[in-house]
Amino acid sequence: MHTSKPLSLFQHVLTKKIPSLLKSNSDKSSALSLEDTIKLLKFSADTRDFKLGRTIHAHLITSSSNVQLNVIQTNSLIHFYVKCDEISLARKLFDQMPERNVVSWSSIMAGYFHNGFALEVLNLFKSLNFGGFLCPNEYIFATVLSSCSDLRAIKEGVQCHSYVLKTGLLFHSYVKNALLHMYTRCLDMEGALRVFKSVPGSDILTYNSIINGFVENGYLSEALEVLIQMVNEYVVWDHVTYVTVLGLCAHLKDIKLGSQVHGQILKAGSESDEFVGSALIDMYGKCGKTIYARNAFDELHDRNVVLWTAIMATYSQNGCFEEALNLFPEMVLEGVQPNEYSYAVMLNSCAGLSAMRHGDMLNGHALKSGFKNYMIVANALINMYSKSGSVDHANQVFSNMIYRDTVTWNSMISGYSHHGLGREALSVFYRMLVAAEVPNYVTFVGVLSACAHLGLVDEGFYYLNQLMKDMRIEPGVEHYTCIIGLLGRAGRLSEAENFMNSRSVRWDVVAWRTLLSACHVHRNISLGKQVAENILKLDPNDVGTYILLSNMYAKARRWDGVVSIRKLMRGREIKKEPGVSWIQVKNITHVFVSEDKNHKDSIQIYDKLADILGQIKHLGYVPDIASVVHDVEDEQKEEYLSFHSEKLAIAFGLLNTPSEAPIHVIKNLRMCHDCHTAVKLISMVAQRKIIVRDANRFHCFQSGTCTCGDYW
DNA sequence: GTCCGCGGGA
Numbered sequence: 001m002h003t004s005k006p007l008s009l010f011q012h013v014l015t016k017k018i019p020s021l022l023k024s025n026s027d028k029s030s031a032l033s034l035e036d037t038i039k040l041l042k043f044s045a046d047t048r049d050f051k052l053g054r055t056i057h058a059h060l061i062t063s064s065s066n067v068q069l070n071v072i073q074t075n076s077l078i079h080f081y082v083k084c085d086e087i088s089l090a091r092k093l094f095d096q097m098p099e100r101n102v103v104s105w106s107s108i109m110a111g112y113f114h115n116g117f118a119l120e121v122l123n124l125f126k127s128l129n130f131g132g133f134l135c136p137n138e139y140i141f142a143t144v145l146s147s148c149s150d151l152r153a154i155k156e157g158v159q160c161h162s163y164v165l166k167t168g169l170l171f172h173s174y175v176k177n178a179l180l181h182m183y184t185r186c187l188d189m190e191g192a193l194r195v196f197k198s199v200p201g202s203d204i205l206t207y208n209s210i211i212n213g214f215v216e217n218g219y220l221s222e223a224l225e226v227l228i229q230m231v232n233e234y235v236v237w238d239h240v241t242y243v244t245v246l247g248l249c250a251h252l253k254d255i256k257l258g259s260q261v262h263g264q265i266l267k268a269g270s271e272s273d274e275f276v277g278s279a280l281i282d283m284y285g286k287c288g289k290t291i292y293a294r295n296a297f298d299e300l301h302d303r304n305v306v307l308w309t310a311i312m313a314t315y316s317q318n319g320c321f322e323e324a325l326n327l328f329p330e331m332v333l334e335g336v337q338p339n340e341y342s343y344a345v346m347l348n349s350c351a352g353l354s355a356m357r358h359g360d361m362l363n364g365h366a367l368k369s370g371f372k373n374y375m376i377v378a379n380a381l382i383n384m385y386s387k388s389g390s391v392d393h394a395n396q397v398f399s400n401m402i403y404r405d406t407v408t409w410n411s412m413i414s415g416y417s418h419h420g421l422g423r424e425a426l427s428v429f430y431r432m433l434v435a436a437e438v439p440n441y442v443t444f445v446g447v448l449s450a451c452a453h454l455g456l457v458d459e460g461f462y463y464l465n466q467l468m469k470d471m472r473i474e475p476g477v478e479h480y481t482c483i484i485g486l487l488g489r490a491g492r493l494s495e496a497e498n499f500m501n502s503r504s505v506r507w508d509v510v511a512w513r514t515l516l517s518a519c520h521v522h523r524n525i526s527l528g529k530q531v532a533e534n535i536l537k538l539d540p541n542d543v544g545t546y547i548l549l550s551n552m553y554a555k556a557r558r559w560d561g562v563v564s565i566r567k568l569m570r571g572r573e574i575k576k577e578p579g580v581s582w583i584q585v586k587n588i589t590h591v592f593v594s595e596d597k598n599h600k601d602s603i604q605i606y607d608k609l610a611d612i613l614g615q616i617k618h619l620g621y622v623p624d625i626a627s628v629v630h631d632v633e634d635e636q637k638e639e640y641l642s643f644h645s646e647k648l649a650i651a652f653g654l655l656n657t658p659s660e661a662p663i664h665v666i667k668n669l670r671m672c673h674d675c676h677t678a679v680k681l682i683s684m685v686a687q688r689k690i691i692v693r694d695a696n697r698f699h700c701f702q703s704g705t706c707t708c709g710d711y712w
Numbered sequence: 713g714t715c716c717g718c719g720g721g722a
Contacts, residue, residue, distance in 0.1 A: 038713060075714040082715095106715040113716090142716040149717095177717045208718045240719045247720085278720045309721045316722090344722045376722055407722095 034073070041076040045083040053080040068098065075103045082111030106139040109147075118147035122156060138172035145178035154186040161195075170199055177205045184213025189222075196226075204238055212244045215251055223248050237264070239273050246279040250286035258283045262296075272300065278310045285314030290323075303334065309342045312349070321349040325358065340374035347380035354666045354693055356388035357584050379407045386415030389664045389691040389698060391424075409437055413446035417453065419698045420707035425450035441476065444468055448482035452489055453709075460486045481511040488518025489711055493527055509538050516545065517696075520552040521711055525561070528552050543574060544695070547669070554627045555673065581645035581667045585656045592648040595640070601652065609651040613642055616681035624674040641674050646692060650679065654686055662689035670694050670712065680704050 037056055044053035057077055060069055069077070074097055081090035094100070094108045105128060112120040125144050128134060136144075141164050148157035161179055164170040170179065176199050183192035196202065196210050207230045214223035227245060237245075242265050249258035262280060270276050277300050284293035293314040300307060308331040315324035328346055331338065338346075343366050350359035363381055366372040372381070378401050385394035398404075398412045409432040416425035429447050432439065439447075444463060451460035460483060468475055480503060487496035496515055500507060512535045519528030528549065535545045546569050553561030569576070579594045590599065599605060613621070625637040632640075646667050653663035671679075671694045683690050684704035692699045700707040 035713070042714080072714050077714095079715065101714090103715050108715090110715060137715090139716045146717065172716090174716050181718065205718050212718070238718090243719045275720050282721070306721050311721095313721060339721090341721050348722070380722070 038072065038076050041080045045076075045080040048084055050084045050086070053077075053084065071097070071099065071101050071104065075101070075107055078104065078107045078111070082107060082114070085115060087111050087115045087117070100134075102134055102137055102140065105134065106137070106143060109140065109143045113143050113147050113150070116150075118150035121147035122151070122153065138169050138175050141169055142172075142174040142178045145175065145182045149178070149182045149185040152186050154182075154188060157182040157186065158191075171201070173201055173203055173205070176201070177203075177209055180206060181209045181213075184209060184216070187217060189213060189217055189219060193222075202235075204235055204241060207235060208238075208240045208244050211241075211248065215244065215248050218251075220248065220251055224252070237268075239270055239276055242270060242273075242276045243279040246276075246283040250279075250283040253287050255284075255287040255289060258287060271296075272302075274300075274302065274304060274307060278306050281307065281310040281314055285310070285317055288318055290314055290318050290320060303336065305331075305336050305339050305342060308336055309339070309345055312342065312345045316345055316349045316352065319352065321352040321355075324349040325353075325355075338369075338371075340371045340377050343371050343374075344376045344380040347377070347384045351380075351384040351387035354388040354664070355584065355589075356385070356390060356664060357587055359384040359388060375401075375403060375405055375408065379405075379411055382408065382411040382415060386411070386418060387693075389666075389693055389700075390662075391415050391419045391421065391698075404435070404437065406437060406440055406443070409435075410440070410442045410446060413443060413450070417446045417449040419700055420453050420709065422450040422453035422456075426454075439471060439473070441473055444473060444475075445478045445482065448479055449485065452482055452486040455486070455490050457486055457490050457492070477505055477508060477511060480505055480507075481514050484511060484514045485518070488515060488521075491518075491522050493518055493522060493524050497527065509535055509542060512538070513544065513548070516548055517712070520548055520555070523552070523556050525552060525556060525558065540572065541574060543577060544670075546574060547576060551627075551672070557626060577668060579645045579667065579669050581649040581665050583649045583653050583663070583665050585653070590649070590652055592645045592652070594645045594648075595643040596645065596648060599648075599652070601655070604655060605648055605651045608655050609642060609647060612651065612654070612682055612685060613678070615685045616678060619681050619685070621678060621681050624677070627672070627674060644672065644675050646671060646675050647678065650682060650690060653690075654688065659688075662691055665690070665692045667692060667694045670696050671699060676706065676710070676712075680706055 037060060040056050041053060043049070044056065057080075060073060060077075074093055078090045078093050081087070081093070090108060090111050094104060097104060105124065109121045109124055112118070112124070121144060125136075125140070128136060128140075141160060145157060145160055148154070148160065157179070161170075164175050164179065169175050176195065180192050180195045183189070183195060192210060192213050196206065207226065211223050211226050211230075214220070214226065227248065242261060245261050246258060249255075249261060265271050265276055265280070271280075277296065280296045281293045284290070284296060293311060297303070297307060297311040308327065312324045312327050315321070315327070325346060328338070328342075331342075343362060346362055347359055350356070350362065359381070363372070366377050366381075371377050378397055381397045382394045385391070385397065394412065394415045398408065401408060409428065412428045413425045413432070416422070416428060425446060429439070429443070429450070432443070447463055448460055451457075451463065464475060464479060464483060468479070480499075483499060484496045487493070487499060493515075496518060500511070500515065512531055516528055516531045516535065519525070519531060532545050532549045535542055546565055550562050550565040553559070553565065580591060582589050582591045584590075592599065597606075623638045623641050625634055625641065628637040628640050646665055649665045650663060653665065657663060671692060676699070679690055679692065679699075679701050681704060682688075683701035690701040692701070694712075696712055697708065699712070
């Protein structure tokens with residue numbers, strides 16, 4: 001900003017000289033001196049005062065006896081036009097200059113750089129005659145190297161590196177920092193580190209740049225190392241340092257370090273800076289501290305769209321989807337308009353809730369406001385539709401997209417996979433390869449799980465051992481878990497077990513549970529027991545394992561086993577979560593707990609259920625009363641089964657939705673075997689598509705079959 | 713005398 005001294009000078013010029021200038025330009029005594037015009041032009045440039053600058057320009061043309069302006073005047077004019085984003089006017093002046101000095105070149109190049117035309121900077125640089133008078137200086141290289149950063153032009157950047165090394169320009173801090181930044185943007189952290197270590201004189205910008213580069217490229221321990229060095233050298237931090245270091249804390253999930261930085265921020269009085277504020281919210285959010293994030297948000301008074309989106313993202317990332325969604329109207333009420341990021345966060349919150357109606361509404365909003373064209377919004381829409389059960393709608397969004405990135409393709413592939421539509425998932429994957437989009441780690445999780453659904457064992461191993469290797473993607477525990485699922489589904493349980501024993505992978509609960517599921521489906525009790533023991537060693541409170549184990553015994557009619565598991569659970573004070581299902585009808589979410597008679601339409605729902613269960617009995621449905629372990633009469637056992645929450649929700653859906661509409665139900669636990677059989681038949685009798693999202697996957701029931709192929 | 717570098721939300 002300006003100091004008070006030049007301001008008073010300009011005030012003098014503005015009040016005394018400009019009025020007289022505008023009155024008459026024949027009065028020589030009131031004409032501006034050369035120094036004054038240049039100072040005025042700088043003032044116009046700094047304040048982006050286009051009108052004032054234009055006036056000075058006009059004055060220069062009319063008052064000058066010479067038609068040509070001198071180089072310095074023209075340079076000042078170029079700089080002024082550049083600062084007012086009038087790059088073509090600046091270029092016109094530049095082209096008309098009979099002779100140019102190095103400042104003329106650096107001014108026009110900086111102009112192009114700041115207006116986003118980095119390529120034009122490199123073109124100008126190439127046309128600059130090195131051999132002649134003009135010798136590029138530190139200004140030129142700072143701008144050229146920044147343009148290389150924008151373009152990720154590492155080759156040109158390295159050429160500049162050798163030139164500035166030879167000429168000694170590298171020892172200008174501007175050049176050094178621009179070069180270092182170039183390497184970090186081109187993802188060459190070794191190059192950045194070489195510059196950092198070999199060129200003396202690191203300032204706060206150097207530290208900010210290198211730490212930020214390390215964080216963005218995932219080298220967290222290296223970033224921490226530089227941070228420690230910076231602290232030891234007593235470098236004074238600025239706002240950017242706070243933002244950068246908070247980003248590091250967020251990635252490390254290091255709440256202790258983050259709190260210390262927060263303390264420094266408060267001491268420095270920087271807490272009201274919007275960049276610092278959003279970084280604070282993000283840090284607390286990533287560390288799982290939603291309340292601290294909310295406090296930081298509430299402390300701020302000028303809350304822009306970024307801050308609102310940051311706090312919504314915090315809630316969403318921590319599973320508080322409703323809180324995230326509820327902030328939206330609050331934000332709009334405060335006069336802040338959402339942008340593409342806000343829509344993405346909101347849609348992902350809808351995905352978490354399977355709230356398709358809400359998501360539909362946001363889709364409409366995004367369409368009207370033009371944000372649907374943003375890739376992140378479209379990607380979030382695909383995710384929302386497939387996670388709330390309508391993979392067809394997801395595909396519609398996908399098909400209408402003109403540009404797609406890796407996330408787009410991945411979302412569609414894993415969307416189909418979650419729905420058990422392996423063929424469709426693989427077909428999208430092949431189209432991705434044809435479109436020359438490069439698959440990544442996530443892509444193959446979707447592809448391998450599609451193979452698992454289709455039982456394509458050989459193909460699965462081909463993708464894992466061959467294609468991923470060719471594409472230099474290191475397989476992780478998620479991929480290996482898909483392989484376990486693949487072998488398990490094919491009934492090759494001992495191979496799956498051997499696979500787990502032969503790989504030195506840190507197997508997690510998800511992997512073991514996959515094997516346990518396979519044991520459950522294929523009724524391999526001895527292996528299942530062993531696997532369950534492994535899981536309970538990792539997490540003795542894993543309720544899902546107890547339930548799966550007990551279901552496995554039930555399926556095999558081993559009631560002694562069921563009783564022993566129940567006893568074990570009681571002993572360890574582990575409670576089975578009650579089954580809850582919910583369904584959205586006309587923007588209202590109706591929640592059903594098993595044996596629940598609290599709904600206001602309870603009587604009609606039970607009537608409908610009795611009716612439809614009667615119908616499917618004609619088709620051969622026999623309630624699996626043996627699976628009910630309560631010690632009661634058979635008649636009552638049948639009642640227990642018919643009151644399972646998903647059956648209640650489906651009956652409600654049949655009563656309250658149009659006859660063609662698919663019924664979407666979400667359940668907190670896995671579907672039980674009896675419900676699965678019943679719903680298959682209901683889909684036939686009622687001629688409805690019924691989609692159930694359970695704790696594990698999607699089941700899409702239609703005409704008597706389910707997309708899970710009875711394997712879950 | 714005139715020109716130059718680092719940062720936030722999915």
